[in-house]
Amino acid sequence: MFTVADARRCAVDLFMQSAILKTQPRSSLTLDADVLLQHFLNKPRAWLFAHDDADISPIREAFYAAAERRCTGLPIAYITGEKDFWGLPFHVSPDVLIPKPDTELLVERSLTVIREKTAALRQDQTLFILDPCTGSGCVAISILHTLEAEGIRNLCCIAADISPAALAIARLNAERLLSAETQTRLHIIEGDMRALPETIARFQKLLRLGTTPFPKGADRTSSPPLSAENLRFDLIAANPPYVPSALTQELLKDGRNEPALALDGGSDGLDFIRILTNNTRTVLNRNGVLLSEVGEYHAQAARRLFETAGFSDIRIHQDLAGQDRLIEGEHDGRKS
Ligand code: GLN
Numbered sequence: 001m002f003t004v005a006d007a008r009r010c011a012v013d014l015f016m017q018s019a020i021l022k023t024q025p026r027s028s029l030t031l032d033a034d035v036l037l038q039h040f041l042n043k044p045r046a047w048l049f050a051h052d053d054a055d056i057s058p059i060r061e062a063f064y065a066a067a068e069r070r071c072t073g074l075p076i077a078y079i080t081g082e083k084d085f086w087g088l089p090f091h092v093s094p095d096v097l098i099p100k101p102d103t104e105l106l107v108e109r110s111l112t113v114i115r116e117k118t119a120a121l122r123q124d125q126t127l128f129i130l131d132p133c134t135g136s137g138c139v140a141i142s143i144l145h146t147l148e149a150e151g152i153r154n155l156c157c158i159a160a161d162i163s164p165a166a167l168a169i170a171r172l173n174a175e176r177l178l179s180a181e182t183q184t185r186l187h188i189i190e191g192d193m194r195a196l197p198e199t200i201a202r203f204q205k206l207l208r209l210g211t212t213p214f215p216k217g218a219d220r221t222s223s224p225p226l227s228a229e230n231l232r233f234d235l236i237a238a239n240p241p242y243v244p245s246a247l248t249q250e251l252l253k254d255g256r257n258e259p260a261l262a263l264d265g266g267s268d269g270l271d272f273i274r275i276l277t278n279n280t281r282t283v284l285n286r287n288g289v290l291l292s293e294v295g296e297y298h299a300q301a302a303r304r305l306f307e308t309a310g311f312s313d314i315r316i317h318q319d320l321a322g323q324d325r326l327i328e329g330e331h332d333g334r335k336s
Pocket of ligand 1: 097098100239240241242243262263264293
């Protein structure tokens with residue numbers, strides 16, 4: 001017999017022997033054990049509390065193997081393959097960052113911007129949104145999922161990433177979490193955020209080839225015709241790599257296995273914020289908004305980059321912990 005209580009005890013004992021985990025509070029180790037048990041038993045945590053003596057022998061080996069992987073520092077989400085974000089279960093693997101609660105702020109603010117902008121649109125007009133480093137797709141998919149429930153449909157969202165492995169995960173999440181109809185508004189494409197015009201051109205090519213449905217309100221007869229030159233976004237919502245290189249190396253020492261590609265933002269962490277502020281004004285519509293997640297340690301420096309690039313209405317938003325986490329600027333339509 002192997003009970004829930006046995007499993008928890010054994011896992012926590014094992015975790016306490018791990019050099020990486022033993023400094024963590026016991027409550028967090030117990031939580032890790034419980035999340036693994038929930039995963040293998042497909043039961044809510046409350047069930048575990050009420051069934052201390054339940055015999056769970058059939059999952060014993062799988063549970064041990066998972067607990068051992070956790071001892072290497074591998075996050076629980078990579079072991080279970082799933083992470084809740086914005087109330088939705090996203091599939092994850094070490095090819096993508098694990099969605100963090102902080103990033104819900106980016107979704108929240110994007111939704112406010114989109115609601116305001118769509119309220120001012122005619123029925124036959126489409127709002128264009130770009131998520132330039134989508135990873136698991138959590139930002140774009142959460143936005144579309146929420147707007148679908150609100151009946152806001154005149155949108156076209158491009159979610160791009162440089163990593164084909166990440167794109168495969170984003171596509172899987174879109175299929176699992178969005179209705180077939182909403183999926184037609186989301187275009188997940190390969191693209192390097194350092195070369196946005198090329199990414200847009202690739203999207204345009206897909207439209208012309210007919211492999212991607214044409215966004216409503218941007219039909220082939222519109223004048224001037226939609227092209228790589230005149231497709232502009234109303235909102236760019238980005239969670240780019242922004243962790244300074246040295247800190248990235250430091251963080252990855254704990255065995256978390258997150259992709260350095262998605263974290264490392266160069267020596268001051270601002271490489272991609274610079275790219276966004278310099279390169280997006282040409283692809284933003286008049287009054288288009290650029291939102292980017294940032295590190296609390298360089299939010300003020302990021303503000304200066306937004307100012308230098310000529311953005312107006314620059315605002316920094318705080319996350320739930322009160323840290324500067326999100327920067328916003330508006331493109332006033334002037335040529336830079
Ligand atoms: N703090 C974020 C994380 O650990 C950083 C993500 C990023 O660089 N975009 O996931």
